[in-house]
Amino acid sequence: MHPQLQKLVALQDIEQMIAETQDQGKELEGMGFSIAGLEALKEKATKLAGEIEVRNLNYYRRLTGRFGHAVVPVVDNLCTGCFANIPASFVSATNENKLQKCESCGRILYWP
Template identity: 30%
Template sequence: MDQQLELLLEIQDLRMQRRELTDGSTDLEAEVFDVKIEDAIRSLDEKVEELAERLARGIRERYRRIADKAPRVVAPVINGICYGCFVAVSTARASEADRNLRVESCEYCGCFLYHVG
């Protein structure tokens, strides 16, 4: 897997974790797991920023443009469908040989693409 894509995946998963803490599992995390929500959010924000700084300049700029507008910066591609916009990605992009070996974006929604499975 492309190392930049791996960084993007990690960033996306952390952003999801942050979103869940503020909009979904807040009570569960605080009451069952004793998570200090504000501290956790601050920690996640710092980690996301640290990882974003490790992205190559061009990718980082694209990342920031997407991240400013949408909660999702990386969309999974499952069975040839981009789950950011539910449009089929081109066959060439979905080919087995070079899946996840380079950073690609969906031509429709702009999300970075990660082929799952």
């Protein structure tokens, strides 16, 4: 996987965890889970974001603001953000070294 994509996936996972903890913290604490490490997790997200190329991070932020999720999985050759068809050529070996974007909605594509 493209190393920048790997970091973007990790960042999106962590940022979703932070958002969910902020939204559902009481529910999680009701189940017995501690959320004491929330600030540490935010710091981890900031550090990870610092490892991402500025142009990629800016693009990720723009998409997150617009769609909620910037990186989306491709399932059955479909972008799961807008359900546009993704050409088979997108998964060719030559494309493994660059970020792939949906030609229809612009979201960053990820093959799980």
